[in-house]
Amino acid sequence: MKRWRKALQWTAGLAVLAVLAWQIGSGDIWEHLRTLNPLDLALALGCAVVANGLSALRWRQIADDFGCAAPTSGFLVRYAQGVCLSTVLPGATLGGDAWRSAWLVGLGHSLTRASVTVLLDRVVGLWALAALALVGVWATQARLPEVLALAFAAIVGGPLVLLMLLGDRTPWVARLPRADAQLWWRAATWSFGVQALSNAALWFSCRAVGVDLTMPDLLVLAGGLFIAAALPLSVFGFGSREAAAAWLFPLFGVAADQGVAASIAFGLLGTLQGVLYLPLWWRRH
Numbered sequence: 001m002k003r004w005r006k007a008l009q010w011t012a013g014l015a016v017l018a019v020l021a022w023q024i025g026s027g028d029i030w031e032h033l034r035t036l037n038p039l040d041l042a043l044a045l046g047c048a049v050v051a052n053g054l055s056a057l058r059w060r061q062i063a064d065d066f067g068c069a070a071p072t073s074g075f076l077v078r079y080a081q082g083v084c085l086s087t088v089l090p091g092a093t094l095g096g097d098a099w100r101s102a103w104l105v106g107l108g109h110s111l112t113r114a115s116v117t118v119l120l121d122r123v124v125g126l127w128a129l130a131a132l133a134l135v136g137v138w139a140t141q142a143r144l145p146e147v148l149a150l151a152f153a154a155i156v157g158g159p160l161v162l163l164m165l166l167g168d169r170t171p172w173v174a175r176l177p178r179a180d181a182q183l184w185w186r187a188a189t190w191s192f193g194v195q196a197l198s199n200a201a202l203w204f205s206c207r208a209v210g211v212d213l214t215m216p217d218l219l220v221l222a223g224g225l226f227i228a229a230a231l232p233l234s235v236f237g238f239g240s241r242e243a244a245a246a247w248l249f250p251l252f253g254v255a256a257d258q259g260v261a262a263s264i265a266f267g268l269l270g271t272l273q274g275v276l277y278l279p280l281w282w283r284r285h
Helices: 002-034 038-065 072-087 093-106 111-139 146-166 181-208 215-229 240-252 256-282
Strands: none
Touching: 002 256, 038 072, 038 111, 038 181, 038 256, 072 093, 072 256, 093 111, 111 146, 111 181, 111 215, 146 215, 181 215, 181 256, 215 240, 240 256
């Protein structure tokens, strides 16, 4: 079943990329990529690396709150290895998450607790991303589809409603610590730092292909692109994010081919990080 799922994901990702190349023109996209500004791309890579480091520290904080204590270096290494699984090794986002959970289980923690720490790490990151995107929706001068604002609002409101329903009384899952607002806000604080750096990485990626964005526009674009990237319609991280770029960038007066090129440039940051982190597979924790 896993092989079929992987085959379907790769087929869908390749189909998305093929349609984009056909509709927009692969030559136009390549022309923007051919003239990438190396300094801007290097700055984008630096922001992305630090953002992933903060993401690992956020996961460590969540794990500590759930009683899954471990060395900080272990969280940093396993998070980086997860990036490899998502970009340059034959794995996907879930593969990287499963690898992180398996590490905590190997240290003696329960599978339920380990899995919830990784799930909450994903959810709170998505929540902070959507919250910043909502700020962008309010501040931007662009005319945006209502469905976009509603999607961001649903992502922001959903976890908060669940948190209020659970309160301090009902456990999330059997044998887990009780949910509390402090746990959520601690993780959210880390997430806003992560998203600030991720947004900066996207901004530099856009600059690398000649696209200048205002801060509100950047927040909305980051929300749309990063959420689309989480969909299982990609090959080594490329696919659904580029499709979203072809739709979103024209809303802000940027040509679709230039927007897709910016999205590809941002995607290259993940690939480059995956290559940089490969030596960590030979380090034991």
